[in-house]
Amino acid sequence: MEYDLQFHYVKQAWPHLMEGLWVTLQLTFAANVIALTLGFGIALLVMSRHWFVRAPFALLIEFFRCTPVLVQVIWFFYCVPILFGVYLDPMPMGILALGLNLACFNAEAYRAAIQAVPREQMDAGVALGFSPVQRVVYIVFPHALRAALPVLITNGITLFQQSALVALVAIGDLMYMGKQVATETYRPIETFTTVALIYFAVSFPVARLAALVERRLDVARV
Amino acid sequence: MWRGFEGIMKIDFSFLSKYHEALLMGLGTTLHLTVICFGFALVLGFALALLRGSKIAPVAWAATLYVEFFRGTPVLVQLFWIFYCLPIFLGTELSNFTSAVVCLSLYGGAIMSESFRSGLKSIGREQYDAAHALGLGPWTRTIYVLLPQAVLRAVPVLLSNGVGLFKESALISAVGMAELMFIGSTISNRTARPVEVFTVIALIYFLVAFPLTRLVAVLERRILRRLAI
Amino acid sequence: MYDAKTQPLASLRNIHKAYGNLKVLSGIDLDMSPGERVVVIGPSGGGKSTLLRIMMGLEQITEGSIEFEGQPYITALNGKTRIDANVRKKMGMVFQHYTLFPHLSILNNLMLAAVKTRGMARAEARDKAMQLLARLGLEDKAGAYPSHLSGGQKQRVAIARALMLDPQLMLFDEVTSALDPELVAEVEQVMLELAEQRLPMMIVTHDMWFARNIASRVIFCAGGVVVEDGPPEQVLGDPLNPRTREFIQRVFHIHG
Ligand SMILES: Nc1ncnc2c1ncn2[C@@H]1O[C@H](COP(=O)(O)OP(=O)(O)O)[C@@H](O)[C@H]1O
């Protein structure tokens, strides 16, 4: 290979990349806030006793889980303004699309965790005279949150990585800045390697944290 | 001013019939790509899972680093890296298709090695005890007792990994390969009717992926029941 | 050469075992003669399973040695445990939790070790397996998978799988504890038949009635040592040691 690596271009562009990372982090954070709350609501709805409540949300979840995120994002960008006459800036639109996507994945995690709450726990709640709402608040929710936590964190990191595709709809995130720097400097190897390392540097520690939480919870369960 | 649901009134899917061949071709390319990458990723994932369990520390360590890196970075970044950088390293141009295959296979391998590993981990201590008590040596133990169970347990997850690859393959449109998503964007640009086009594109992805996820669920139940002891 | 008339089948000397700081066995001495059926009883966590697992060569020991048929089998030397693999082949073990291989049919569960570790021809192994299954009334299950069997059937298959290798000593670790009560008898029946054929066994069980029926000798283990050792009538009926007495009273109280 006759290519000599020159990282000083990347060094010059470092502030741009950091600007992009900041956008990526904002996007990830906002989408996670939406998804952690909305996801629990969707999980409860999809477990409703009434099929006409269950069905649309089950469909929503399956739709988000069975189509590419890219298609979802593009769909939101082009179709929401036309269909609903709502014109949002790219950033809120990106947050909305990614947040909804993540909410559906989180809803599945919550649902699985709620269903894994041992039957006897619920029976004990009934026997102790808790009301249905009290049972959800004091028994189901703590159990479910604990059980779902590792998956919720993992889903959150996955979204951090997938958020890179908003670069394709011109949101100035880390990936977008990376592409720009690569084009301007003609230094794709250095730039994309650096961009990859930045993504990795953020997601790896969080992934370790998720693994740690999972082990802790496993130990606590025994 | 908010113009309400005006847009909904104008929806008309009929023009898409003109493009059905192009869409089918795109789907064909997407499926072709997915199947090839699925095959490569299976082999790579299995090899990585074994290497990660290696007794030679640097080997295990390198395999782990590989897996963590591919799991810890966006597929889009990997794609751009392979697309723009690999040709410089190799000194030759790669076709779009080759780059796409390399990218999704490398990524898929990392993901699938995790699936194989958790299959191995899910085998209980009693199975090891029983194998020991019967005097089975390490080779027999691995080939006849542990591996088949690990692979069986991993089948549903591996299949969902395959569905994952199918979905991720939409990213390949970003480097201009004429798969389903790319063809959709092209039609949308030409006709200026993104609502209908992208809705149909989403539906096509859904119609392929959804039945597969159901199949995964069925397989999972079957296999778990079968391996229940 | 081993002489069954004068020499013990197995002799355990000063067996110590610790998991980290937790001392589980602290000096077990035991001579077992051929044709003896030793039932080990004792409180939960007292090290009964550990003792059997050591006999099977599944655990390291911290101190002590075991001879089998007059040959050295297991020795602890400077913190390392040496296990003679050839002697080990003479042990068979059945565990509390079903340990059939779930991905193999019943027939293949029986044949695997015989073919792979004893070099038996497949046809021969198949014949032997079918004979054993017939003896246990399971010949129609040969092609079935473990998940299709009841717990009692699974444990009978597990016994058959161990018998395939012609063990000189069978180790049974609470093999009926995980079973529904109505399935216990069919497994115990099989073990009683093996007892009639004078197969040497070490049995851990909480079922005192079964213990009385099958044992030629009962050992009460607690706190990592043998507290009482004698014929079943004595240990179960009129124990000498107060600790044994208390344990027996409690167990019979619960079961009675
Ligand atoms: N693999 C192990 N690691 C650490 N401690 C163990 C292990 N196996 C057993 N123990 C401990 O050793 C003690 C004896 O266990 P065990 O032999 O199973 O008793 P029993 O079969 O008499 O109930 C228990 O306190 C148990 O917790």
Ligand SMILES: [Mg+2]
């Ligand atoms: Mg025990």
